[in-house]
Amino acid sequence: MTTCVTCAPERTENLEHTEATYRPAADVIELEGAYRIEVELPGVKKENVDLDLKEDALTVRATVEPRPLEGTVRLRGYGVGNFERTFRLGKKVNREGIRAELAHGLLTLHLPKTVAAQPRKIEIV
Numbered sequence: 426m427t428t429c430v431t432c433a434p435e436r437t438e439n440l441e442h443t444e445a446t447y448r449p450a451a452d453v454i455e456l457e458g459a460y461r462i463e464v465e466l467p468g469v470k471k472e473n474v475d476l477d478l479k480e481d482a483l484t485v486r487a488t489v490e491p492r493p494l495e496g497t498v499r500l501r502g503y504g505v506g507n508f509e510r511t512f513r514l515g516k517k518v519n520r521e522g523i524r525a526e527l528a529h530g531l532l533t534l535h536l537p538k539t540v541a542a543q544p545r546k547i548e549i550v
Contacts (some may be wrong), residue, residue, distance in 0.1 A: 445506040457544060458544075466530055488506075488507050522536075
């Protein structure tokens with residue numbers, strides 16, 4: 426059995442708790458009129474996700490609840506604890522239009538661009 430090291434989340438010990446804090450994998454995609462951020466949050470329920478926008482920082486926090494396991498655990502690669510990742514937003518993002526959805530362990534953030542940042546055609550008169 427091979428374990429992909431590059432697929433493992435970065436892990437740091439949280440000094441205040443015995444649980445771990447993981448930095449989830451994420452993709453940032455630029456579209457014509459928006460940005461899309463996809464964040465992997467395996468095992469996280471919608472009610473355990475917190476999105477916080479302060480100035481230019483959008484922080485995603487989530488908690489995975491413990492799950493019962495039957496039998497003897499031989500390999501444990503799926504951790505229980507917290508996820509946290511912060512994204513810096515530039516002036517091109519329309520903060521009022523940000524929306525989020527969570528499905529199948531993937532949090533998708535839609536960040537529309539400001540009108541000034543969107544490409545447009547200029548008509549010749």
